[in-house]
Amino acid sequence: MMDIESCTELNEFPQMLPPPPGTFVDREELIQHVGDFAVSQGYVVTIKQSKRDRVVVLGCDRGGVYRNRRKPADESSAERTRRRKTGSRLTNCPFEAVGKKDDGLWILTIKNGTHNHEPIKDISEHPSARRFTEREIVLIKEMTEAGLKPRQILKRLRQNNPDLLSTPKHVYNVKAKLRQGNMTVENLRNSLQIMRNFKSLRPQKSAVRNNYLAVTEPSWRQRNPPRVPNLIGGRFVDSQSFVSIDVLNPATQQVISQVPLTTNEEFKAAVFAAKRAFPLWRNTPIATRQRIMFKFQELIRRDIDKLAMNITAEHGKTLKDAYGDVLRGLEEVEHACGLATLQMGEFVSNVSNGIDTYSIREPLGVCAGICPFDFPAMIPLWMFPLAVTCGNTFILKPSEKDPGAAVMLAELAVEAGLPNGVLNIVHGSNEIVNAICDDDDIKAISFVGPNVAGPYVYARASAKGKRIQSNVGAKNHAVVMPDASMDATLNALVAAGFGAAGQKCMALSTVVFVGGLNPWEDKLVEHAKAIKVNAGTEPDADLGPVISKQVKEQICKLIQTGVDTGAKLVLDGRNIVVPAYEHGSFVGPTILSNVATNMECYKEEVFGPVLLCMQADSIEEAINIINRHKYSNGASIFTTSGVAARKFQTEIEVGQVGINVPISVPLPFSSFTSCKPSFAGDLNFDGKAGIQFYTQVKMVTQQWKDLPGSSGASLLMPSS
Numbered sequence: 186m187m188d189i190e191s192c193t194e195l196n197e198f199p200q201m202l203p204p205p206p207g208t209f210v211d212r213e214e215l216i217q218h219v220g221d222f223a224v225s226q227g228y229v230v231t232i233k234q235s236k237r238d239r240v241v242v243l244g245c246d247r248g249g250v251y252r253n254r255r256k257p258a259d260e261s262s263a264e265r266t267r268r269r270k271t272g273s274r275l276t277n278c279p280f281e282a283v284g285k286k287d288d289g290l291w292i293l294t295i296k297n298g299t300h301n302h303e304p305i306k307d308i309s310e311h312p313s314a315r316r317f318t319e320r321e322i323v324l325i326k327e328m329t330e331a332g333l334k335p336r337q338i339l340k341r342l343r344q345n346n347p348d349l350l351s352t353p354k355h356v357y358n359v360k361a362k363l364r365q366g367n368m369t370v371e372n373l374r375n376s377l378q379i380m381r382n383f384k385s386l387r388p389q390k391s392a393v394r395n396n397y398l399a400v401t402e403p404s405w406r407q408r409n410p411p412r413v414p415n416l417i418g419g420r421f422v423d424s425q426s427f428v429s430i431d432v433l434n435p436a437t438q439q440v441i442s443q444v445p446l447t448t449n450e451e452f453k454a455a456v457f458a459a460k461r462a463f464p465l466w467r468n469t470p471i472a473t474r475q476r477i478m479f480k481f482q483e484l485i486r487r488d489i490d491k492l493a494m495n496i497t498a499e500h501g502k503t504l505k506d507a508y509g510d511v512l513r514g515l516e517e518v519e520h521a522c523g524l525a526t527l528q529m530g531e532f533v534s535n536v537s538n539g540i541d542t543y544s545i546r547e548p549l550g551v552c553a554g555i556c557p558f559d560f561p562a563m564i565p566l567w568m569f570p571l572a573v574t575c576g577n578t579f580i581l582k583p584s585e586k587d588p589g590a591a592v593m594l595a596e597l598a599v600e601a602g603l604p605n606g607v608l609n610i611v612h613g614s615n616e617i618v619n620a621i622c623d624d625d626d627i628k629a630i631s632f633v634g635p636n637v638a639g640p641y642v643y644a645r646a647s648a649k650g651k652r653i654q655s656n657v658g659a660k661n662h663a664v665v666m667p668d669a670s671m672d673a674t675l676n677a678l679v680a681a682g683f684g685a686a687g688q689k690c691m692a693l694s695t696v697v698f699v700g701g702l703n704p705w706e707d708k709l710v711e712h713a714k715a716i717k718v719n720a721g722t723e724p725d726a727d728l729g730p731v732i733s734k735q736v737k738e739q740i741c742k743l744i745q746t747g748v749d750t751g752a753k754l755v756l757d758g759r760n761i762v763v764p765a766y767e768h769g770s771f772v773g774p775t776i777l778s779n780v781a782t783n784m785e786c787y788k789e790e791v792f793g794p795v796l797l798c799m800q801a802d803s804i805e806e807a808i809n810i811i812n813r814h815k816y817s818n819g820a821s822i823f824t825t826s827g828v829a830a831r832k833f834q835t836e837i838e839v840g841q842v843g844i845n846v847p848i849s850v851p852l853p854f855s856s857f858t859s860c861k862p863s864f865a866g867d868l869n870f871d872g873k874a875g876i877q878f879y880t881q882v883k884m885v886t887q888q889w890k891d892l893p894g895s896s897g898a899s900l901l902m903p904s905s
Contacts, residue, residue, distance in 0.1 A: 227304025
């Protein structure tokens with residue numbers, strides 16, 4: 186396998202990346218992938234050699250040698266070769282890609298990914314751009330039969346297409362092929378269809394069979410189960426990796442798809458595609474970037490049913506929760522649509538005589554996002570819409586447990602007009618996370634994930650000088666005062682504690698009852714028992730399965746440690762069986778009372794439908810319990826007393842406070858704030874802090890005045 190880093194070592198020209206290796210359903214899909222990617226890098230490929238059913242060799246059109254053709258009698262071979270090569274575009278470019286058929290699929294490998302020439306600055310200058318359209322060639326045939334000369338034909342064609350770059354020579358070539366019978370109108374149409382699909386690919390062989398493009402679906406969709414693709418340089422491509430992770434439906438344990446672990450070469454290709462796209466994207470007007478976001482949110486609304494169904498199938502949450510997941514993410518896209526005013530800098534006129542100072546916000550470059558499984562749509566949408574609208578390019582790594590929604594969103598972003606390379610997707614676990622942290626071209630990382638991974642990612646990425654925002658574990662508390670409204674509080678506790686099976690960073694996992702639990706316990710159990718546990722696709726489902734059997738085992742283990750250390754199991758949901766879904770990873774609503782602060786189930790994040798109940802004699806004691814816990818995303822208080830609410834708001838040490846609100850998650854125009862170990866970094870997600878994270882400030886001081894003549898330079902410190 187070719188090492189991408191060797192490209193810069195072998196030549197002094199600007200780096201042109203080879204297409205990422207991959208697996209394709211047929212020869213034509215492979216050729217189209219190479220051709221499209223090559224154009225995005227600034228070169229054009231041709232077919233050098235082809236054995237149709239076994240192998241195809243692709244090279245750069247700047248490579249190769251001339252064939253021996255008839256030469257004038259008075260010209261020697263050496264003179265003819267010298268004359269031909271003097272004006273030649275050929276440079277014997279060593280680039281070579283090989284596609285081979287193996288076990289029914291075509292596998293692309295890069296034999297030599299280097300070039301010895303400059304990239305094409307404007308593809309319209311390349312001869313491939315001078316091809317005629319299908320309609321134009323039909324007109325050439327008709328006008329030739331009517332007796333028109335090539336220059337006359339070209340003049341008439343340009344009346345309909347003023348931008349036509351073809352010359353009379355190209356008309357002669359088409360006429361010759363028509364006259365010799367090498368190109369009938371019927372196979373001409375087939376050839377042109379191939380040219381359109383291959384875009385700038387120039388096959389050296391003119392004979393084209395009618396079935397060259399029998400591509401219906403990409404290879405990653407034709408697999409059973411389908412493989413989740415990478416997105417590299419604007420193309421969704423199947424990974425060449427032979428190692429993959431099964432994506433299971435938590436309700437049935439059936440394999441939905443497979444996630445191949447992105448190879449190191451594919452990751453580098455994704456980063457390079459993002460790096461190459463950045464200069465043009467950062468100079469794209471902010472209004473244009475916003476229009477793409479407007480179109481993107483329109484497409485999300487169009488496909489919200491498909492997105493929600495995919496989330497339910499892969500994650501397990503109910504369809505109602507899945508719709509909420511997408512809608513909260515949609516709010517992020519809507520926020521990005523109004524980003525222009527939030528990126529405005531500041532201006533101070535005449536800070537000194539004739540001198541102005543102003544600040545501008547500029548994008549960082551290539552950014553990356555590492556996502557957890559709990560919100561397959563919302564958290565990717567937390568990250569890349571804001572980042573790319575600020576002018577950055579982005580590498581997204583979805584959770585390997587439920588990546589489908591992120592890939593669907595990326596398809597919609599591309600459809601909305603996001604240019605090639607601006608958004609890229611890679612997959613994997615530890616190795617790909619390490620690669621993201623270590624890559625020097627990635628300037629900033631957004632991370633949301635488990636407690637163990639968060640500090641590791643923060644330490645490794647920050648050691649490389651990257652910006653990082655890291656949201657990790659949470660233990661969200663609610664304080665219930667004796668004067669709280671009984672029914673409203675119970676409904677809020679049950680919804681926040683058991684919604685989405687407790688698998689969300691803002692789930693309410695612990696309730697501290699001030700003055701005792703007795704008035705509340707029985708009714709709390711009654712409300713919890715009313716929750717209907719079923720597969721997320723069932724219309725009556727309130728609570729779906731947890732993400733996997735392993736997560737269920739961990740939840741059950743923490744419940745048992747609580748019981749073993751003195752907690753009272755008021756409601757046990759560990760052994761629930763759902764008819765028709767007996768193999769599902771279901772955990773029913775579970776309530777533990779008499780929980781103490783030294784218990785493992787209290788100290789650690791359960792991340793399941795488990796509600797822990799504690800007691801306190803006063804609001805001061807309740808506040809102290811919460812402040813002593815190591816995790817601190819959010820906390821809420823339920824009360825009718827403004828004095829108690831104000832005291833709680835002032836003294837509690839968490840990022841987000843709710844007053845008679847169980848989950849105090851702000852809208853995107855406000856920042857998602859956390860503190861203590863629940864967050865690491867300087868700038869939070871969303872709001873102004875999110876924009877500040879994805880941009881850097883540049884201060885400009887300018888002076889426009891006639892400078893007085895001086896006999897020498899002044900060494901004094903400038904001042905006003």
